[in-house]
Amino acid sequence: MRSVLKLLLVTGCLSAAWAQDDQAPGQTMVVPAAGAGVAPAAVTKQPPTLHNIYGRTHLLLDGRWNYIVDPYEAGYYNYRHQPFDQSATGSGGFYDDRKPKDKTEAVEYSFDGSPTLAIPGDWNSQNAKLENYEGTVWMRQQFQAAPKDGKHYFLYFGAVNYEAHVYLNGKKVGSHKGGFTPFQFEVTGRLLKGQNTVIVKADNTRHQDDIPTLNTDWWNYGGITRDVLLAETPDTYIADYQIQLAKGDMGRIEGYVQMTGAQRSQDVTITIPEAGVKATVHTGADGRATVGIPLTKNKMRYWSPEDPKLYTVTIAGATDKLNDRIGFRTIETRGQDLLLNGKSVFLRGVSLHDENPLIPGRLRGEGDMRMMLQWAKEMNCNYVRLAHYPHSEEMIRLADEMGILVWAEVPVYWTISWEKPEVYANASQQLTDLVTRDRNRASVIIWSIGNETPVSDARNVFMGKLADTVRSLDHTRLVAAALEVHRKGNEVTVEDPLSDKIDLASFNEYAGWYWSDNKEMLKFSFKVNYNKPVVISEFGADALGGLHADDDTRWSEEYQDLLYKNQFKMLDAIPGLRGTTPWVLTDFRSPRRPHPYYQDFWNRKGLISETGKKKLAFYTMKAYYDQKQQQYK
Structure with a gap:
């Protein structure tokens, strides 16, 4: 039973000014308590986040946060583009949360007069003006605290997309890069008895050298998208x-x-x-x-x-005591077989994003998450691929409770800056944070180190090191990646040097959609050159929910449905097939999908539409999984 302190919210706003720390991307950096303006050299790496954060005494800081949109980063830089928090005084930015001392003073921002966002929650779905916004938003929360002697206190964030700079009572406590992994700062000695103010500068701007990089096929939701906690621990x-x-x-x-x-x-x-x-x-x-x-x-x-x-x-x-809810199971491979608790298993799966199709934005809590997982179970799934980034700890714990196996992934996606050490450091840190958080969850059976990464010497080294890293952190689970396929005539081959480093022959293929069509796709066959279990990590086709036509008409439910039926014929011919995760459970938003009628900035490969209606292929997929369940009883 977790202990939760009642949060006393005080109406207010958030201001934070951000300094360009000389940090390795993906790492959490903490600023020492001494001094307001700390030079980059004084910034040090923060220890790993607390495990089982919800099992500790904590103050939940969720709720309504005041926010200021700052596209020019006026709250961080002065007019000569110098960071306020690296100045001699360390002041001058929005994080000061200044109030005019009297009517003669002009202050050009005000959290007290600004609107509010629901946290956790992204800003894109809460304000129509911010739907496509990428940039800086400052957010402020005020709370009451009563710090005790002999206790440690940690300010913990489940996720902030993408770059976060955090200030407590006007002083910077640290920064973090990575939009989907947790981070924390120790704030022992910084808390005030009574009212405290936390201010976050969040920036979701995409960059080539970030993880993920510039090019993705999902919406770039910005903001504090998961819980914020003030956690308390004993001295030891x-x-x-x-x-x-x-x-x-x-x-x-x-x-x-x-x-x-x-x-x-x-x-x-x-x-x-x-x-x-x-x-x-x-x-x-x-x-x-x-x-x-x-x-x-x-x-x-x-x-x-x-x-x-x-x-x-x-x-x-x-000196300390923790309770956890843990399941115990084994997962391993034996040749082309996949064994759960020593018995052959077929992974009846589906991929899904951390997004509610019915209500714009990230999944907001247990209700949203349970709905998504229940839809998967209605299709007779025993497995989900949580793509293409770490989903929340709450989602993983729900999978534990509901009995759903999980493929957990980091956003090493498409084409990364493979040659740069700081990019590898970012990816490695995000993978480490994911494993650290979820290594006791029985549902997680696969750590995935990436998706559709094109083969090259630099990529092979990068991905191979990630595989070594994850095995050093946890050797009890399988390691995988969603590989690409290559076509030679009518033969589809799986050939990738990374296969030597991973446990599954897992790959994405889009026969019938991105290559071939429903009439020609059955002429193709698959050649998998590895004695490993085969898991098809993606296949599918777009269908606009409610659009009905003959099965030659693209975008129709009938076309998608026939493609699925043809896929089963192709895939069942592969020796060692042990699982599928079609793309994708529900339609989801994507800036890459602009067709004004069929897409309207939605990826329509969902088996469920954005209105929650099940498409024809949903029932076809369920029938296939019913048959697989009987086969593997």
């Missing part, structure tokens, strides 16, 4: 842990516990009462202890889509 606390079944061994739990603080060397007890598990480990001088617990035979129910059993796990030391 549990910073991280992994409690999972050993790789390929259903009779043993393995992992570690990491303590941080002055008393980090101590006994820590792991208990799972319902499974009869109790074990004590001792953390060393570095605060770390390895966990290895043999299980009594027949004492544990293994997590699966058919039985998504979650156990209450308690990790308790002398």
